[in-house]
Amino acid sequence: MKILVLGSGAGGGFPQWNCNCRLCAGQRAGRIRASPRTQSSIAVSADGERWLLLNASPDLGAQLRASPALWPRHGLRHSPIEAVVLMDSQIDHVTGLLSLREGSTLQLYCTPETHEDLSSSLPLLKALQNYCGVSWHAMPLAPHGDAWHEVAGLRMRALPVPGKAPPYSPRRQAAAAGYNAAVQIEDPASGRRLLYAPGMAQVGDAERGYLDACDCVLIDGTFWTEDEMVAAGLGRKLAADMGHLPQCDGPRGPGMLRALDGCAARRKVLIHINNSNPILDEDGPQRAELARRGIEVAFDGMELEV
Ligand code: MLT
Ligand code: MN
Ligand code: ZN
Secondary structure (H helix, E strand, C coil), X not given: CEEEEEECECCCCECCCCCCCHHHHHHHHCCCCXXXXXXXXXXXXXXXXXXXXXXXXXXXXXXXXXXXHHCCCCCCCCCCEEEEECCCCCHHHHHHHHHHCCCCCEEEEEXXXXXXXXXXXXXXHHHHCCCCCEEEEECCCCCCCCCCEEECCEEEEEEECCCCCCCCCCCCCCCCCCCXXXXXXXXXXXXXXXXXXCCCCCCCHHHHHHHHCCCXXXXXCCCCXXXXXXXXXXXXXXXXXXXXXXXXXXXXXXXXXXXXXXXXXXXXXXXCECCCCHHHCCCCHHHHHHHHCCEEECCCCCEEEC
């Protein structure tokens, strides 16, 4: 199975257009060694011909232009992207759908909750009915179902993970689980599995099981510490308020590093990295700490073979 990282940043990307923090300003001025990052999205394929797009970032147009594997191949109009899978209805994960409007009917896989948000509060799907049209394939989350779907020569299923609905959603404050998905993808030929989870607020027993069942995990790398945005003077929200588990241990308990320490996956890769996260600085001590633990940091254009 081939995995292509189209974008590795969180909402806003890196450097963020209106941000003058140490990292954003340092990157612009060349004071630190750090690559710019577009907003997170990956493409996955069994054979390099037929691809699944996981999340559609606002940077999708530029990401596709930069990725020859996803250029048209057959006839006058064509795309190797057979379907789009959404983890949630976050703006940084869905607004790229609008950039696919010139194509044929969009084959869209997402939960009923995400479909509802994108049909009401942020009605992208309604708008797209007037362009390419949308064929929705519902992926209900457990306990309502965690069926495997077969698409583009791969098997995939959505798993419920702790997280937050977007600020615009009526479900934002809901305590109930089930609005935030991680996706497991399996190559039926090799049995190899990938877990994609750009938003995960906690790693409990169930989540640990999902991680251990995969050969490669691309997982929430948003924040290094719980109060990173507050400490840098960038905002008032904690990682928990935004539905992300920071890498370091904090007031809520063990962080992502500890969760990944015990994980059986061969490749452990952080993705959806916020512009405030010091792991963006390739020469920083945080980056050295990740290397010691065998944890990788996704970058735009990264290719993985699982
Ligand atoms: C998040 O995951 O919380 C986002 O990146 C926020 C955003 O869309 O700006
Ligand atoms: Mn996000
Ligand atoms: Zn910044």
